[in-house]
Amino acid sequence: xxxxxxxxxxxxxxxxxxxxxxxxxxxxxxxxxxxxxxxxxxxxxxxxxxxxxxxxxxxxxxxxxxxxxxxxxxxxxxxxxxxxxxxxxxxxxxxxxxxxxxxxxxxxxxxxxxxxxxxxxxxxxxxxxxxxxxxxxxxxxxxxxxxxxxxxxx
Numbered sequence: 001x002x003x004x005x006x007x008x009x010x011x012x013x014x015x016x017x018x019x020x021x022x023x024x025x026x027x028x029x030x031x032x033x034x035x036x037x038x039x040x041x042x043x044x045x046x047x048x049x050x051x052x053x054x055x056x057x058x059x060x061x062x063x064x065x066x067x068x069x070x071x072x073x074x075x076x077x078x079x080x081x082x083x084x085x086x087x088x089x090x091x092x093x094x095x096x097x098x099x100x101x102x103x104x105x106x107x108x109x110x111x112x113x114x115x116x117x118x119x120x121x122x123x124x125x126x127x128x129x130x131x132x133x134x135x136x137x138x139x140x141x142x143x144x145x146x147x148x149x150x151x152x153x154x
Contacts, residue, residue, distance in 0.1 A: 005082045008074075010036040010138055011051040012089045012151060013063055015097055019112040020151070021059060025136060027105045029079045034121075035136035037099075037110075041086070051088035059099035059110060063090040069154050072141040085138035089154060115151040119143065 013021045013036075022034050039054040041047070048066040055063050069087040076082070099110035121133045122143040142149060 005084060007041040008038060008083045008085045008138065009041055009047055009050045009054060010038040010085050010087050011055050011063075012036060012069065012087065013055055013059070013061060013099075014089065014091050015112060016092075017112075018152065019114055021061070021099050021110050022113045022118070023058070023099075023101075023110045024108040025106065026108050029076060029081060030136045033134045033136040035139060036087075038085075047086050047088050051090060055090070058103055058107060060102050061096060061099055062093045064093040066090040069151075070142070070146050070149055072138055072145050074138045074141050076137055083138065085141070087142065089151070 021037055023037065025031055025033050025035050037055045037058045038051070039058075041050050045053075047068055051066055052063055055061055067089055069089045071087065072085045074083040074085050101107055101109060118135070118139065121135055122140055125133075125135055125140060
């Protein structure tokens with residue numbers, strides 16, 4: 001296994017209807033799975049600054065009201081990786097509310113989805129068995145490691 005544990009930041013970007021942005025990953029670990037915008041925490045960067053930067057770079061959306069939600073411990077055995085994923089919540093700011101695919105080598109497309117949709121997809125999937133939409137491991141772990149977490153009340 002890689003000897004370094006990395007910190008990733010996953011961002012729940014909420015719109016006025018309570019939906020959040022989810023994208024289909026490609027070109028890196030977790031390819032083919034659905035994940036939040038986000039990326040690696042940089043040296044001396046806050047969770048919120050990382051979240052704002054990654055959302056802008058990946059979707060072109062501007063966000064506000066950023067805050068820490070929770071974290072997961074994500075061991076990706078088949079990919080020889082270990083992450084701590086910090087989840088940050090925020091709201092879309094301004095007129096632009098349609099996410100763009102700004103990094104087409106990393107993301108196929110973005111969609112607005114609901115928390116209940118994510119929970120339903122998570123129930124049909126384990127790391128060994130997938131039926132329907134495949135969810136990126138940190139989001140699956142969020143559902144498993146934080147069973148009382150509810151995006152609607154966070």
